[in-house]
Amino acid sequence: MVCEACGGDTVAFAVPADLREYAPESSAHAAICSTCLRTHAVSDAPAEPTFEAVHESFPxxxxxxxxxxxxxxxxxxxxxxxxxxxxxxxAERAGADVLLTLDRLAGADSLDSHFDIERRRHQLAEMLR
Incomplete structure (x- = not known):
């Protein structure tokens, strides 16, 4: 699938039941763009998503x-x-280091995020305290 916003490649994934209210269109499946990091609802997803296609440090x-x-x-x-x-x-309960991953994404040349990663990382660090 291709991102509706930027035309980048996407990675489809199943949305955990506890987080469906936060998924696009409250869908059971979503996709993240490997370029702009936007998420979109999709009708289906593979059993094992390939998040490393977004970035090698992606959980x-x-x-x-x-x-x-x-x-x-x-x-x-x-x-x-x-x-x-x-x-x-x-994500953290499932084993991810959210702030470290954001640091790594901020340095990725392949990303053209729909938000300022460095600025949001700082704001998120303050919020998650």
Missing amino acids: SGEAGAAFALALGLLDSLALRRDAIDDCCSY
Whole structure:
């Protein structure tokens, strides 16, 4: 699938049941763009998503799904604070280091994120304290 916003390649994934309210269209499946990091609802997803196609440091499994949902919401931290917090907490409980991964994504030349990663990383660090 191709990203509706930028035309980049996407990675489809199953949305954990506890986070479906934060998924695009509250869908059971979503996709994250490997270029702009936007998320989109999709009708189906593979059993094992290839999150490393986004970046080598991207978490895998449910941690990756939760982190992907958080990235899709980060363009509006003020309006989606609770949703972002829930997604990041879920990702961390599943084994991801959210702030470290954001640091690594900030240095990735292949990304053209829909939000300022470095600025959001700082704001997220303050929020997750």
